[in-house]
Amino acid sequence: MIAIDWGTSSFRAYLLTADGAIAERRSAPLGVLAVQDGKFAEALESQVGDWLDAGKAPVLMSGMIGSRQGWAEAPYARCPAGVEEIAAGMIEVRWGGSRSGWIAPGLRCRDVQGVPDVMRGEETQILGALEEVSARTAWICLPGTHSKWVRVEMGKIVHFATHMTGEVFGLMKTHSILGRMMANGETNPVAFASGVLRARAPGGVLHHLFGVRTLGLLQDLSEADSASYLSGLLIGHELVALPRLIDAVYLLGAPRLSRLYAEALKAYGVDALMLDPDSAVKGLFKLAQALPRT
Amino acid sequence: MIAIDWGTSSFRAYLLTADGAIAERRSAPLGVLAVQDGKFAEALESQVGDWLDAGKAPVLMSGMIGSRQGWAEAPYARCPAGVEEIAAGMIEVRWGGSRSGWIAPGLRCRDVQGVPDVMRGEETQILGALEEVSARTAWICLPGTHSKWVRVEMGKIVHFATHMTGEVFGLMKTHSILGRMMANGETNPVAFASGVLRARAPGGVLHHLFGVRTLGLLQDLSEADSASYLSGLLIGHELVALPRLIDAVYLLGAPRLSRLYAEALKAYGVDALMLDPDSAVKGLFKLAQALPRT
Numbered sequence: 001m002i003a004i005d006w007g008t009s010s011f012r013a014y015l016l017t018a019d020g021a022i023a024e025r026r027s028a029p030l031g032v033l034a035v036q037d038g039k040f041a042e043a044l045e046s047q048v049g050d051w052l053d054a055g056k057a058p059v060l061m062s063g064m065i066g067s068r069q070g071w072a073e074a075p076y077a078r079c080p081a082g083v084e085e086i087a088a089g090m091i092e093v094r095w096g097g098s099r100s101g102w103i104a105p106g107l108r109c110r111d112v113q114g115v116p117d118v119m120r121g122e123e124t125q126i127l128g129a130l131e132e133v134s135a136r137t138a139w140i141c142l143p144g145t146h147s148k149w150v151r152v153e154m155g156k157i158v159h160f161a162t163h164m165t166g167e168v169f170g171l172m173k174t175h176s177i178l179g180r181m182m183a184n185g186e187t188n189p190v191a192f193a194s195g196v197l198r199a200r201a202p203g204g205v206l207h208h209l210f211g212v213r214t215l216g217l218l219q220d221l222s223e224a225d226s227a228s229y230l231s232g233l234l235i236g237h238e239l240v241a242l243p244r245l246i247d248a249v250y251l252l253g254a255p256r257l258s259r260l261y262a263e264a265l266k267a268y269g270v271d272a273l274m275l276d277p278d279s280a281v282k283g284l285f286k287l288a289q290a291l292p293r294t
Numbered sequence: 295m296i297a298i299d300w301g302t303s304s305f306r307a308y309l310l311t312a313d314g315a316i317a318e319r320r321s322a323p324l325g326v327l328a329v330q331d332g333k334f335a336e337a338l339e340s341q342v343g344d345w346l347d348a349g350k351a352p353v354l355m356s357g358m359i360g361s362r363q364g365w366a367e368a369p370y371a372r373c374p375a376g377v378e379e380i381a382a383g384m385i386e387v388r389w390g391g392s393r394s395g396w397i398a399p400g401l402r403c404r405d406v407q408g409v410p411d412v413m414r415g416e417e418t419q420i421l422g423a424l425e426e427v428s429a430r431t432a433w434i435c436l437p438g439t440h441s442k443w444v445r446v447e448m449g450k451i452v453h454f455a456t457h458m459t460g461e462v463f464g465l466m467k468t469h470s471i472l473g474r475m476m477a478n479g480e481t482n483p484v485a486f487a488s489g490v491l492r493a494r495a496p497g498g499v500l501h502h503l504f505g506v507r508t509l510g511l512l513q514d515l516s517e518a519d520s521a522s523y524l525s526g527l528l529i530g531h532e533l534v535a536l537p538r539l540i541d542a543v544y545l546l547g548a549p550r551l552s553r554l555y556a557e558a559l560k561a562y563g564v565d566a567l568m569l570d571p572d573s574a575v576k577g578l579f580k581l582a583q584a585l586p587r588t
Contacts, residue, residue, distance in 0.1 A: 108512070113495050116508045146504060162508075163500040164470070171465045176458070201407050204535025205499055206457040206528065210440060214410040214456075218402070234500065241498025 002048060002056050003284035004101075006065035007031055007121055012280075013048050015056060020285040024051075032064045040071035041095035052099060058291060059101030060284045063121035066091070066103040076108035076118055082156035083127055087290035104287055109159050117162050121280070122148050128282030129252050129275040130155060139246055140275070143253040143261045145170070147238065163238045169231055172209065181216040182226040187260065191225035195232025196239075196264045205237045235264045250275050296342060296350050297578035298395075300359035301415055302326055306574075307342050309350060314579040318345075326358045334365035335389035346393060352585060353395030354578045357415035360385070360397040370402035370412055376450035377421055381584035398581055403453050411456050415574070416442050422576030423546050423569040424449060433540055434569070437547040437555045439464070441532065457532045463525055466503065472524065475510040477517040481554065485519035489526025490533075490558045499531045529558045544569050 005012040009031035015024040028047055035043045044059075045052065052059070066074035077089035089105035106120030122142050129140070133152065142148040145166035151159045173179045198208055212230050215221035221229055249265055251258040252275040262272035276282075299306040303325035309318040322341055329337045338353075339346065346353070360368035371383035383399035400414030416436050423434070427446065436442040439460035445453045467473045492502055506524050509515035515523055542565040545552040549571065556566035 108508075111495075111497070113492070115492070115495075115505045116512045116514065117504065118508050118511060161497060161501050162504040163498070164503045165500050167470055168462075168500060168503070171469050175465050175469050176461055198407070198409070201405075201409075202535070202537070203405070203455060204457070204531060206459050206462060206532055207455050207535060209458045209462070210411065210456040211409045214402075214412050217412060218410045220410065237498060238500055241496070241501060243496070 001285070001288045002051055002059045002101075003281045003288075004044070004048075004059065004061040004065070005063055005121070005124070005280040005284070006061050006070075007063040008033055011043070011047060013051075014281045014284075015048075015051055016281070016285055020282065022281065032067070032070050038071070040065065041093075041099070044101070045096070058288055059099075060090075060104065060288050060291075061101055062104035062124035062280060062284060062287075066105060067120055070103075072103060074103045074105040076120075077105045077123075079107060079109035079160070080153070080156040080158040081107055081123070083286050083290050085156075086123055086127065087287050090287065090291070102287075102291065104284070107157060107160070111159075111161070117160060119148055119160060119162070122150075123157060124283035124287065125252060125277075125280045126150060126152070126157060126283070127286050128279030128284070129250070131282070132275050133250055135248075138250055139248070140250045140252055141261060143235075143251065143257045147253075149242065163241070165234050165238045169234050172212075172230060172234075173227055176209075178209065178212045178226070178230065181213065181223050182230070183223040184227070185224055187231065188225045188228040189263065191221070191228035192232035192260065192263065193267060195229040195234075196236035196267045198229075198233055199236025199240050205234070208233055208237070231260065232264065235261060236267075239264055239268050239270075246270055248273060252279065253277055295579070295582050296345055296353045296395075297575045297582075298338070298342075298353065298355040298359070299357055299415070299418075299574040299578070300326065300355050300364075301357040303328070305337070305341060307345075308575045308578075309342075309345055310575070310579055314576065316575065326361070326364050332365070334359065335387075335393070338395070339390070352582055353393075354384075354398065354582050354585075355395060356398035356418035356574060356578060356581075360399060361414055364397075366397060368397045368399040370400045370414075371417075373401060373403035373454070374447070374450040374452040375401055375417070377580050377584050379450075380417055380421065381581050384581065384585070396581075396585065398578070401451060401454070405453075405455070411454060413442055413454060413456070416444075417451060418577035418581065419546060419571075419574045420444060420446070420451060420577070421580050422573030422578070423544070425576070426569050427544055429542075432544055433542070434544040434546055435555060437529075437545065437551045441547075443536065457535070459528050459532045463528050466506075466524060466528075467521055470503075472503065472506045472520070475507065475517050476520040476524070478521070479518055481525065482519045482522040483557065485515065485522035486526035486554065486557065487561060489523040489528075490530035490561045492523075492527055493530025493534050494562075499528070502527055502531070525554065526558065529555060530561075533558055533562050533564075540564055542567060546573065547571055 003014040011030040012027040107123040248271040297308040305324040401417040546569040
């Protein structure tokens with residue numbers, strides 16, 4: 001089969017053997033936003049046309065390719081959802097006469113107040129990572145621009161919440177008054193930890209953010225350490241908002257950022273377990289097994 | 295005397311009679327950032343040279359003119375501080391032979407964790423507004439880009455906290471993914487109130503922010519109402535972070551924004567009392583009375 005992880009900014013294709021092993025992989029900066037005039041079929045053919053010519057099938061795609069801005073909108077499946085429910089929401093696209101592929105739906109849920117949340121792409125990563133999760137119930141965190149906190153029970157995603165932590169960090173660093181006194185560089189673990197702990201103090205995040213400036217103004221925080229402190233502060237506020245009684249969290253994301261989350265969790269007495277971040281391809285393989293037979 | 299409220303983006307000058315009444319007022323978009331090469335004396339002369347020629351004195355200035363980027367840095371006075379302590383921190387600038395003026399210092403404090411906070415300009419507004427505050431102890435809120443929550447006891451500012459609410463609102467609206475589904479327009483009070491109440495739900499502000507997007511995606515919030523909801527959400531989070539047991543707050547700021555804060559406070563069961571927003575000139579008059587005699 002052909003598994004495609006097709007996000008906003010990147011395109012990753014995998015040719016899989018019948019037992020799910022990766023035979024070949026390709027990637028290109030050909031994310032959904034880089035494809036002009038809806039020419040998604042052409043983009044796909046340009047990358048894996050030879051696999052398609054060789055009759056490799058089925059083709060499964062997940063990520064923003066299934067959004068309103070993508071190839072075709074695959075409506076969000078609803079929580080609770082596991083492999084079966086997500087597979088049932090896949091939609092088929094056809095092109096070039098006889099070619100066809102399947103796009104995985106995103107996932108939605110509502111909290112007790114009725115406010116909705118959505119994901120698109122992460123559900124496939126989670127399905128792929130679930131085989132590493134031994135507990136029957138677990139929290140999985142996918143850190144990132146919009147980090148996801150996902151509650152899994154018996155192989156199904158029952159609920160999740162998105163936090164704009166990464167995007168807010170980028171905005172504050174690039175566009176806010178805080179960025180004026182902020183140098184680029186490696187994360188300083190001491191400044192990061194100091195930000196994480198500050199998040200537990202009274203005052204709220206809107207106040208704590210101003211502290212990044214005042215600590216700098218009064219020489220309590222150097223320009224080199226300011227971004228690390230801000231990062232710890234925002235990740236700390238993400239953790240402060242978690243339900244109590246969590247004692248372990250699985251982290252599913254880029255290793256560098258996951259390590260920062262693990263440090264922050266440790267400061268709050270929560271154990272972190274790392275999952276394989278390249279799990280989307282495994283999730284697509286699972287979905288292929290559950291495809292409606294035609 | 296001449297009172298000058300000289301901020302980052304605006305310059306406001308007042309000619310006062312001996313009993314503090316405003317005889318004449320002038321303003322110009324000649325804020326600290328608009329003055330080139332440190333030519334503050336020239337800028338002042340260009341606006342009120344005739345008053346100076348007529349021998350009006352003393353000249354008192356407050357605001358960002360006393361910052362590192364201003365005419366001369368007036369080091370922050372420390373809390374607790376009233377008229378006397380702030381007047382004692384004023385610094386003198388001289389120019390053009392015999393001309394001279396005084397710049398009010400900003401104010402600083404530290405919270406129990408040792409994190410500092412600062413204000414510059416607001417302290418003068420507060421001094422001017424205090425005569426309207428009948429209670430011996432009070433909370434004063436100055437809403438804005440960086441809103442200030444100020445604890446006043448017996449005529450002195452004993453502590454304060456800055457929240458970046460207004461700046462974060464602007465960043466989210468202009469630069470974040472939320473702004474893509476946000477139309478400009480008047481504040482819708484229903485959407486605003488809905489955001490204010492959302493701030494009390496579990497999940498934290500970083501999660502609640504993403505709700506602005508998902509409510510829009512799923513047609514629960516219109517593009518026209520989205521900015522009002524965001525505004526309510528952020529102001530709500532500012533209020534959620536307040537100490538409990540506040541039952542009344544004085545608001546000192548632009549009428550439109552103060553009315554929004556009053557609405558939000560009401561939703562949380564807190565009474566709001568409006569202070570005259572043009573209080574800086576009164577504060578400068580008070581400081582002039584307390585000037586060290588030469």
